[in-house]
Amino acid sequence: MSSDDRVEARRRQWAEEMPGLDTSGMAILGRARVITLSVRPAIEKVFDSQGLDTGDFDVLSTLLRSGPPYRLRPTELFRWLMITSGGLTARLSRLEKRGLVERVPDPADGRSLLVGLSADGLEKARAAIVEDMRTEADLLDGLSAKERETLAELLRKLALSLESKGL
Numbered sequence: 001m002s003s004d005d006r007v008e009a010r011r012r013q014w015a016e017e018m019p020g021l022d023t024s025g026m027a028i029l030g031r032a033r034v035i036t037l038s039v040r041p042a043i044e045k046v047f048d049s050q051g052l053d054t055g056d057f058d059v060l061s062t063l064l065r066s067g068p069p070y071r072l073r074p075t076e077l078f079r080w081l082m083i084t085s086g087g088l089t090a091r092l093s094r095l096e097k098r099g100l101v102e103r104v105p106d107p108a109d110g111r112s113l114l115v116g117l118s119a120d121g122l123e124k125a126r127a128a129i130v131e132d133m134r135t136e137a138d139l140l141d142g143l144s145a146k147e148r149e150t151l152a153e154l155l156r157k158l159a160l161s162l163e164s165k166g167l
Helices: 006-017 024-049 054-065 074-081 085-097 119-139 145-164
Strands: 101-106 109-117
Touching (some): 006 024, 024 054, 054 109, 054 119, 074 109, 085 101, 109 119
Antiparallel strands (some): 101 109
């Protein structure tokens, strides 16, 4: 049985077709893409089991990790989520109708509203993140703890390098 994954098979094909072509980027970025696409259904299944989609989860988890009282200004929220203000408005309206978030007056600025987790939203966010982290750990069970640590450090280094280039 071959130990080639899909990316290595493609690299071998490129080596045949265009000897000398540097496909080392594909070895990393191609695998990152394949991994992301292959684990997405399992992660989305977690959100679905909580009655959420990825966008809903992103809002709830961002509010949860902001810490008590689990409230942020809408501008802070859409910056964290890296979406447009219009995209955020649609998500917040949907979550507010479901009773998972609420808009409350900002004590520091009476003209502004904060977005916060409701009691139901807090419960749902906590349940979803616990289940999501359990699923992600299960997806990585093919790596030892040391291998996970090494891979996480290398990916962090790559992420910082890309961020420094404005990506």
